[in-house]
Amino acid sequence: MDYRLRALLExxxxxxxxLRKIILKATSSAGRGHIGPALSxxxxxxxxxxSVLIHDPKNPNLENRDVFILSKGHGALGLYAxxxxxxxxxxxxxxxxCKFNSRLGGHPEWHNLPGIEFSTGSLGHGLAVAVGIAVAxxxxxxxNRRVYSLVGDGELxxxxxWESLLHGAKHNLDNLCMIVxxxxxxxxxxxxxxxxxxDIPKKLISFGFKVVEINGHSINExxxxxxxxxxxGRPLAVIAHTIKGKGIRISENSPEWHHKAKITEDxxxxxxxxxx
Amino acid sequence: xxxxxxxxxxxxxxxxxxxxxxxxxxGHKTLENMQRELPRQFFMEGISEQHIVGFAAGLAKEGFxxxxxxxxxxxxxxxxxxxxxDVALHNLSVKFLASGGGMVYAPLGxxxxxxxxxxxxxxxxxxxxxxxxxxxxxxELVINESSKSGPSYIRFGKGGEKIxxxxxxxxxxxxxxxxxxxxxxYAIISTGVLTQMAIDAMNxxxxxxxxxxxxLLKLNxxxxxxxxxxxxxxKKIIVIEEHQPIGGLFSQILHYFHANRxxxxxxxxxxxxxxxIRNYGNQNDHFNxxxxxIEVIVEKLGA
Numbered sequence: 001m002d003y004r005l006r007a008l009l010e011x012x013x014x015x016x017x018x019l020r021k022i023i024l025k026a027t028s029s030a031g032r033g034h035i036g037p038a039l040s041x042x043x044x045x046x047x048x049x050x051s052v053l054i055h056d057p058k059n060p061n062l063e064n065r066d067v068f069i070l071s072k073g074h075g076a077l078g079l080y081a082x083x084x085x086x087x088x089x090x091x092x093x094x095x096x097x098c099k100f101n102s103r104l105g106g107h108p109e110w111h112n113l114p115g116i117e118f119s120t121g122s123l124g125h126g127l128a129v130a131v132g133i134a135v136a137x138x139x140x141x142x143x144n145r146r147v148y149s150l151v152g153d154g155e156l157x158x159x160x161x162w163e164s165l166l167h168g169a170k171h172n173l174d175n176l177c178m179i180v181x182x183x184x185x186x187x188x189x190x191x192x193x194x195x196x197x198x199d200i201p202k203k204l205i206s207f208g209f210k211v212v213e214i215n216g217h218s219i220n221e222x223x224x225x226x227x228x229x230x231x232x233g234r235p236l237a238v239i240a241h242t243i244k245g246k247g248i249r250i251s252e253n254s255p256e257w258h259h260k261a262k263i264t265e266d267x268x269x270x271x272x273x274x275x276x
Numbered sequence: 277x278x279x280x281x282x283x284x285x286x287x288x289x290x291x292x293x294x295x296x297x298x299x300x301x302x303g304h305k306t307l308e309n310m311q312r313e314l315p316r317q318f319f320m321e322g323i324s325e326q327h328i329v330g331f332a333a334g335l336a337k338e339g340f341x342x343x344x345x346x347x348x349x350x351x352x353x354x355x356x357x358x359x360x361x362d363v364a365l366h367n368l369s370v371k372f373l374a375s376g377g378g379m380v381y382a383p384l385g386x387x388x389x390x391x392x393x394x395x396x397x398x399x400x401x402x403x404x405x406x407x408x409x410x411x412x413x414x415x416e417l418v419i420n421e422s423s424k425s426g427p428s429y430i431r432f433g434k435g436g437e438k439i440x441x442x443x444x445x446x447x448x449x450x451x452x453x454x455x456x457x458x459x460x461x462y463a464i465i466s467t468g469v470l471t472q473m474a475i476d477a478m479n480x481x482x483x484x485x486x487x488x489x490x491x492l493l494k495l496n497x498x499x500x501x502x503x504x505x506x507x508x509x510x511k512k513i514i515v516i517e518e519h520q521p522i523g524g525l526f527s528q529i530l531h532y533f534h535a536n537r538x539x540x541x542x543x544x545x546x547x548x549x550x551x552x553i554r555n556y557g558n559q560n561d562h563f564n565x566x567x568x569x570i571e572v573i574v575e576k577l578g579a
Contacts, residue, residue, distance in 0.1 A: 110366060118337070119365055122357055128327045129362055132334020139316050140338070160358075163327035170321075 003215055003241035004184070010217040012247040012276060019046065020247050020275055022081040026097040026104075027260075028268040033097065034106070035271070036245040036257045038077035040183045040216075041150060044240055045070075045082045047222040048148065057087040060114040066145055067133050069118045071126020072152035072181060073107035074259065079116075080104050088115035124158025127151060127178055131167050134176040134235075143175075146230060150179045154186030157195050162207070168235040169208025175230035178209070178237045181216065183244040187258045201239055209237040216240030249274040277469075278345075278432045280411040281373055284418040285343045286310040289317045294339055295422060298332055300325055300346040325355040332370045333362035341369050341422060347381070348374035348390035348431060356396055363427045364402045370427050371418075372397075377407065377431035377468060378518030379548070379562040386552045390431075395523025397429040398495060405495040406451075407431040407468030413441040413493065433469035434559060440475055444491060448502035456488030461511035462577055465490045467525050470516050470568065477573040485577060487514075495528055504536050513543050514576050516568060521547040544576050 001009075012020070019042055027033035045068075049055065053066040070079050077097070084091045089103070096102035103112040107121030120126050130149035137145045151161060168176050180200065188194050197203075201211045210232070214221040225238055244258065245251030248271050260267075282297070286307055289295040298319045299306060311318045321328050325346060332342035344351075351359060351372050363370045374393060381388035397405050404426060408414040414430075421428050444453035456478050464487050466474040471491040478489050490506055497503055507513055517525040526545040533540045546567050555565065563569060 119361065122361055124326070125330055125358060125362055128330025128358070129334040129337070131327070132331040132336075133338055134334075135319075135331070136335045136338030136340055139340070160324075160326040160330070163324035164330070166324070167321060167327055167331060 003213055006215040007217050007241045007243050007246070008252075010215060012217075013219070015046070016043065016247060017275060019081045019085060021272070022084070022091060022094055023077045024268055024271055026077055026080070026094040027263050028265060029095040030098040031263050032261050033077055033263065034074040034259045035077070035251055036185070036254065036259075037072060037075040037152065037181075038081070039246045039248065039251065040242045040244045041072070041075045041181050042078045042081070042246070043217045043219060044150065044179060044181070044222055045078050047219060048226060049082050049086050051223050052227045054145070057115065060088065064142060064145055067117050067130070067147045069126040069130050069147075069149045070108060070120055071149050072123065072155050073120030075150070075181070076104070076106060076108045079108055083113070083115040089113065123152070123155045124160040127161055127164040127168070130176060130178070131164050131171070131173065134168070134173040135171050137175055138171070138173070143230065146175050146177065146228070148177045148179060148226070150181060152186070153180055153182045153184060153191055153197070153200070154194070156180070156197055156200070165204065165207040165209065172233040173235045174232050176235040177226065177228065178235070179226070180237065180239050181242050182239050183242040185244040185253060185255055185258070187255060189255050204237040208234065210234045211237045211239065213239040213241065216242035217246055247275060249276065277408070277411050277414050277435050277437060278373075278375055279435065280414050281418050281430070281432065282307050282345065284415050286314075288419065288422050289314055292422070293317065295341045295343070296335060298328055298342050298344040300328060300350065302345060325350045326358050329355040329358035329370070330362045333358070333366065333368050336363070336368035336370050337366065341371070343371045343373055343418075345373040345375060347376050347388060348393045349388060351429070352390070352393040352396040359397070360400050364400045367402045367426050369425050371421050372427070372429045373432065374429060375432045377433060379559040380434045382559050382562050383556050385556065386554070389553060391520050391548050391553070392523065393431065394495060394519050394525065398523060398528065402426055404428040406493055407495065408493060409469055409471040409491055410437045410439045410441050412439055417493070431468055437469050438472055440472055447506060449500050451492065451494035451497065452500060452503055452506070453491040453493060454488060454506070455491070456486070458488055458506065460486060460488050462487035463490055463507060463510050463513045464573060465492065465507070465513060465515045465525070465529060466517070467492045467495060468518060470518050473568065473570060474516060474573070477570045480570055481574060481577070487577060492525065495525060497528065498532055498535060503532065504538075508536070508538055511542060512577055514573055515543065515545040516573060517545070517547050518568070519548060520550040521545065522550055546572060546576065
């Protein structure tokens with residue numbers, strides 16, 4: 001069975017459903033939000049913070065922590081839900097999403113919220129910063145620290161990503177992991193229709209990365225691949241096959257739910273009712 | 277000037293392992309000593325300016341102090357988004373060493389002439405913008421900036437400039453420097469290497485029209501109260517700049533006049549034009565063409 005079908009058929013568990021409810025509550029409160037991207041990456045971020053990253057919600061600046069940068073900053077709601085669930089801030093704060101004095105904007109801001117390593121939103125930035133951090137960590141001989149950057153498949157259209165890939169390989173950054181949220185869907189529609197990008201694994205291998213493909217909604221697969229040991233001299237690229245809007249039938253594979261600037265209470269009820 | 281800046285970075289890096297140098301695809305053997313002796317602090321990263329700026333931000337986030345060097349436009353035009361978001365938004369200590377300020381690269385055409393760089397970087401919150409006038413001032417600045425937090429943009433001249441900064445008097449702020457008699461009713465305000473022309477213009481004149489020269493090493497001076505007493509009430513002030521009139525030194529001075537309610541009727545300027553310059557030649561050819569000459573300065577002063 002191919003990865004996409006497995007990702008589609010992957011059931012969500014109780015934690016997954018709870019996190020999705022948190023996200024929907026935030027969008028209900030704000031009347032807006034990037035629902036599809038947040039649900040696409042939710043299992044990846046959840047696994048990172050629950051099981052993979054060395055981090056401390058009570059000490060977000062922990063000296064020897066791993067670093068995670070959400071390059072596709074529009075997935076912020078997924079990150080907020082997981083950070084709150086890990087105790088970085090209270091879950092109730094999700095209800096302030098996008099409000100004037102909120103710490104939770106439509107894209108994550110490092111100076112607002114503990115746990116956000118870097119502000120993102122403009123695409124094609126996160127991997128370059130991650131490469132810089134990975135080189136810094138290597139220079140400081142902090143051999144156990146790892147750096148993760150999660151990019152969208154649509155984001156791969158940014159040329160800067162490919163610059164950074166060259167550099168990740170040049171510096172033999174085996175402490176670096178780029179995760180591609182590969183749901184084959186962007187704001188306008190499918191990647192194939194907007195800007196086709198073929199053979200992503202082959203491309204990344206040719207750039208000097210070690211490449212692993214996973215079902216991006218399988219907790220076991222995500223954990224086992226992302227919890228890597230920095231060794232071997234090559235950076236890691238994980239192609240996570242995901243479903244945009246995963247876990248809610250009507251939002252799955254639907255560009256309509258990539259982003260909405262106006263979401264009504266009725267629509268939120270509809271989404272909740274469509275959750276599985 | 278560029279050689280001095282880069283060598284200063286190298287000297288600083290010898291005793292501070294957190295100081296690193298990043299180049300794009302700089303000339304053969306650039307800082308070869310540093311590359312050989314301090315390989316962990318030297319990065320020649322290829323023609324990938326957007327990446328390099330983000331890369332520098334990542335290093336700075338982990339406590340390093342990156343000095344990056346490439347041609348001015350390849351920072352302010354090609355990598356502006358990265359400068360704003362990755363560096364300035366996070367207030368990281370990345371130091372941009374911008375080669376070829378103004379018309380230095382005149383023979384290479386409008387892709388390389390940096391006539392709008394100040395406009396881009398002055399609009400960025402947290403960014404400190406500098407234009408030294410000679411190699412000595414450059415060396416002092418690089419040393420100072422290596423211990424200051426936050427981002428900086430440092431514009432280079434052509435190189436080989438005459439040393440004039442030894443004769444400056446500091447006026448309260450280390451970034452406001454004076455040559456000449458402050459009791460004069462005439463003043464020339466300048467930044468960068470054009471300050472050399474301002475000094476020559478001053479020296480070509482005699483009292484009572486002999487002006488004094490204000491060299492503004494740092495272009496973020498809107499909060500500098502000490503500038504007010506220097507420029508207020510003068511009979512004539514000429515601002516000269518190697519930049520288009522929008523968003524550079526003259527714009528800053530106009531803001532300063534307005535913010536301090538100074539009568540600007542006696543203020544005049546000589547700038548490059550707000551258009552794409554289609555001619556080549558050299559830097560001096562353009563100075564002559566656009567009125568950045570001692571003769572025009574003297575004429576505008578009313579002598």
